Each structure stands twice: as C-alpha cells, then as structure tokens.
Amino acid sequence: MGNRGSEFRIPEAAIRRLPVYLRVLEELAEDGVDVVSSAELAARVGFTPEQIRKDLAYFGAFGTRGVGYDPALLGLKIKRILGLTHEVPVALVGAGNLGTALARHNLTRHKEVRISAIFDRDWDKVGKSIGGVEILPLEDMEKEIRAQGIKMAIIAVPPGEAQAVADRLMDAGVEAILNFSPAKLQARPGTYIQNIDLMTELQALAYYTTLRTAAEG
Amino acid sequence: MGNRGSEFRIPEAAIRRLPVYLRVLEELAEDGVDVVSSAELAARVGFTPEQIRKDLAYFGAFGTRGVGYDPALLGLKIKRILGLTHEVPVALVGAGNLGTALARHNLTRHKEVRISAIFDRDWDKVGKSIGGVEILPLEDMEKEIRAQGIKMAIIAVPPGEAQAVADRLMDAGVEAILNFSPAKLQARPGTYIQNIDLMTELQALAYYTTLRTAAEG
Numbered sequence: 001m002g003n004r005g006s007e008f009r010i011p012e013a014a015i016r017r018l019p020v021y022l023r024v025l026e027e028l029a030e031d032g033v034d035v036v037s038s039a040e041l042a043a044r045v046g047f048t049p050e051q052i053r054k055d056l057a058y059f060g061a062f063g064t065r066g067v068g069y070d071p072a073l074l075g076l077k078i079k080r081i082l083g084l085t086h087e088v089p090v091a092l093v094g095a096g097n098l099g100t101a102l103a104r105h106n107l108t109r110h111k112e113v114r115i116s117a118i119f120d121r122d123w124d125k126v127g128k129s130i131g132g133v134e135i136l137p138l139e140d141m142e143k144e145i146r147a148q149g150i151k152m153a154i155i156a157v158p159p160g161e162a163q164a165v166a167d168r169l170m171d172a173g174v175e176a177i178l179n180f181s182p183a184k185l186q187a188r189p190g191t192y193i194q195n196i197d198l199m200t201e202l203q204a205l206a207y208y209t210t211l212r213t214a215a216e217g
Numbered sequence: 218m219g220n221r222g223s224e225f226r227i228p229e230a231a232i233r234r235l236p237v238y239l240r241v242l243e244e245l246a247e248d249g250v251d252v253v254s255s256a257e258l259a260a261r262v263g264f265t266p267e268q269i270r271k272d273l274a275y276f277g278a279f280g281t282r283g284v285g286y287d288p289a290l291l292g293l294k295i296k297r298i299l300g301l302t303h304e305v306p307v308a309l310v311g312a313g314n315l316g317t318a319l320a321r322h323n324l325t326r327h328k329e330v331r332i333s334a335i336f337d338r339d340w341d342k343v344g345k346s347i348g349g350v351e352i353l354p355l356e357d358m359e360k361e362i363r364a365q366g367i368k369m370a371i372i373a374v375p376p377g378e379a380q381a382v383a384d385r386l387m388d389a390g391v392e393a394i395l396n397f398s399p400a401k402l403q404a405r406p407g408t409y410i411q412n413i414d415l416m417t418e419l420q421a422l423a424y425y426t427t428l429r430t431a432a433e434g
Contacts, residue, residue, distance in 0.1 A: 012263060013263020016421045019418075019420035020417065022420070023417070048267065048268055050265065051265055051267075051268050082421065082423050082424045083423040083424060090419065096318070097315070097317040097318040097321070098314070098315070098322075101314040101315035104314070105315075105399070152419070152422055152423060175426040175427060176423070176424075176425035177422075178419055191425075197240075198318075199319075200236045201395055202307065203239070203299060203301060203330055204235060205369050206301055206329075206330065206369060207232045207393075208392060208393035208409035209393050210368060
C-alpha cells in the first residue's frame with residue numbers, strides 16, 4: 001500500500017476507461033487477433049490514439065512502437081491493474097427494483113466481479129434469494145462484510161438513506177462504492193465513491209433522431 | 218435531413234461524451250463561472266484537452282483561442298447539437314425491476330428527456346402507473362408511439378424478446394434505442410441502438426481497493 005497515495009493521482013476517468021479497453025481487447029483476443037494497432041484500438045473504443053496511449057502510460061508502456069498491442073497480453077495487464085485477476089466479491093445494499101435488476105444482471109455477465117452479499121432493511125425481503133444469494137437483514141451488514149472480506153459495494157437504496165449506508169459500509173472496511181441513488185455521497189480519505197447516472201446515455205441518444213433536425217428547422 | 222449521412226460519420230463515442238461535457242458545463246454555469254479554459258474543462262471531465270477540442274470541432278469551433286469556453290453558451294450549443302432544447306418523449310418497453318427503476322429515476326432528473334409511455338406484456342401490470350405514466354399493453358405500442366410521435370425508446374425486457382421489441386419499435390418510427398437487455402441487438406440503416414452494460418463501472422471500482430495490491434503481493 002506504500003504507493004497508494006501516488007496512484008490516486010491517476011485521473012478517475014482514465015481508470016474508468018480501462019474496462020472499456022478491456023472489453024474490446026477481450027473481443028479481439030477471442031477472435032484470434034494477435035496484434036492491434038493503436039489506431040485500430042482507438043477506432044474500436046472511440047477515443048483518440050493519444051488518449052489511449054496517455055491512459056496506458058500511467059501504468060507503464062505496453063505497446064511495441066510501430067507494431068501495436070497484443071490484445072490478450074494487454075487485456076491481462078489491464079485486469080492486473082484493476083485487480084480483476086481473481087473473483088472480487090461485492091456487497092449490494094438495497095434489493096428494490098434497481099438492486100434486484102443489478103443482481104440478476106450480474107449473474108449473466110462479468111465473472112470477475114460477483115455480488116456475494118445482498119442486504120435490505122425490509123424484513124419481507126430478508127431470507128429470499130436473488131440468483132442464489134440470500135437477502136440478509138441490514139443489521140447484519142457489517143458482520144457479513146467483515147466475514148467475507150468485502151471491499152466493494154453497490155448502493156441502491158432511496159437517496160435519503162444512501163449516505164448513512166455509505167458511512168456504515170466504510171466503517172465495515174468497504175473501500176470503493178458504486179452509488180446508484182440520486183444522492184451525491186461523501187467519501188472519506190482513502191475511499192472512493194462513484195455516482196452513476198443511468199440517464200446520461202439517454203441524452204446522447206437524442207442526437208440520432210430526426211427530432212434534432214426538426215428542432216433546427 | 219440532407220446532411221444526415223455525413224453526420225453519422227461522427228464517432229459514436231464523441232456523441233456519448235457530449236452529455237458528460239454538458240453536465241459539467243451546466244454545473245459551472247450554475248456556479249456563475251463565465252469562462253473555463255480548455256485545460257480546466259478537461260480536468261473536470263477527465264479527458265485530454267485535445268480530445269475535447271477534437272469532439273467539439275466536429276460541430277464547428279466553439280472556444281475563443283487563448284481564452285476558453287463560456288460554459289452557458291457551450292452548454293446551450295451542445296443541447297442544440299443533441300436536440301435537447303425541447304423536451305424529448307421516450308418510450309419504455311418492459312416494466313420489470315429495471316424498467317420500473319429507470320422510470321422512477323427519470324422523474325428525479327433530466328427534464329430534457331422524459332419517459333412518456335410505458336409498455337409491458339404482463340396484463341397484471343397494465344393499467345398501473347409509474348410516476349404518473351400508465352403502463353399500456355404491448356399490443357398498443359405501435360399505435361401509442363405513432364400518436365405521440367416518439368422517436369426514442371428504452372428496452373428493458375428479457376434478452377430473448379429484445380430483438381422482436383426493437384424491430385417493432387423501428388417499424389413504428391423509433392430511430393434511437395437504449396438497450397439494457399444483455400442481448401446484442403441489430404439496428405437497421407438510419408437507426409441507432411446503444412447497448413448498455415450496467416456492470417462496466419463495477420470493474421473500474423476494483424482499482425480503488427486494497428484487493429488489487431493484495432493480489433499483486
């Protein structure tokens with residue numbers, strides 16, 4: 001953990017782009033592609049070659065100048081950077097509509113990151129399962145998180161409860177949180193909270209309709 | 218629509234970054250900021266200044282060289298590019314866990330893009346409302362979409378039904394679709410389908426935990 005302070009200076013956005021690169025690299029590797037140029041990779045992920053080179057340079061130089069990247073090798077390196085070479089257990093707090101959808105969704109993809117504990121304050125939900133994972137009472141959250149050694153959590157509770165849940169998670173040793181509630185949450189030093197807005201993509205979508213051109217006319 | 222063909226050559230990823238720029242610009246404008254440098258904007262959104270300049274250059278030059286951008290003005294221009302200067306009606310297909318969560322979420326944010334029609338094949342759900350929008354039977358989908366002039370839709374149905382729903386939406390005049398089902402959907406010429414993976418962000422999150430450093434050791 002000695003170099004953790006310096007690593008935190010790598011821009012969040014660069015870290016968030018790594019899974020995007022990873023997905024494309026894994027697709028290329030599955031298709032048997034041995035080498036991909038910086039320009040080809042850029043076209044596939046939709047960033048400039050400079051952006052990709054800059055992002056990767058934070059972690060050392062990975063390509064061979066004038067040749068390109070080995071998709072399988074670069075994918076593995078990105079997995080190592082992200083800490084995804086082993087299955088990572090994740091806690092989900094809130095088994096409402098969104099939480100249930102996320103837990104079901106998780107089962108169909110992404111073997112690296114696995115929801116392994118679900119908590120809800122509603123005793124009608126406690127004891128039921130989503131995809132084989134039992135919903136536990138919110139009271140047991142800290143105990144279970146410590147028992148499983150969980151360091152990552154997803155918050156899918158109403159906005160008014162989200163900060164209190166985040167505080168309890170951080171008390172129990174959780175270091176990184178994905179927040180799907182509309183509340184903007186405060187992280188503590190050494191912890192990380194990413195707020196997710198499901199509707200940002202919807203705004204970009206309008207570009208692809210004739211509503212846009214009609215509005216211009 | 219005469220230049221639509223050429224506009225389609227603008228990279229998807231550039232279009233998808235515009236709402237990210239827009240959110241930051243609107244925050245700056247709300248804070249009373251009159252001018253933001255390319256470097257400051259880059260730091261806030263997490264892309265290189267070159268990436269931002271390249272993205273904006275597709276639509277014309279917006280900044281004043283050596284001065285920067287006016288957040289309010291650039292925000293308005295991005296809204297115009299995206300077609301978000303008027304409220305855009307959106308159809309939601311699938312009122313299961315994810316669909317319900319998306320419809321509720323939409324009510325709390327984003328006045329520009331509004332879910333104005335919800336469809337489900339389950340007759341137990343038909344007639345109920347989410348946030349004041351009544352759930353209609355799937356049979357009425359084409360008729361309602363045409364009546365409202367809807368051009369955008371969200372698919373939140375099981376993967377096996379998603380392509381059939383997408384085909385019906387495109388038949389009814391929908392031009393852009395956000396697909397939350399795990400199925401990869403085929404768009405027709407002149408239409409656009411964006412597949413969303415809710416868990417990509419979760420992979421990036423692992424970076425911010427000590428699990429990563431533990432795995433290295």
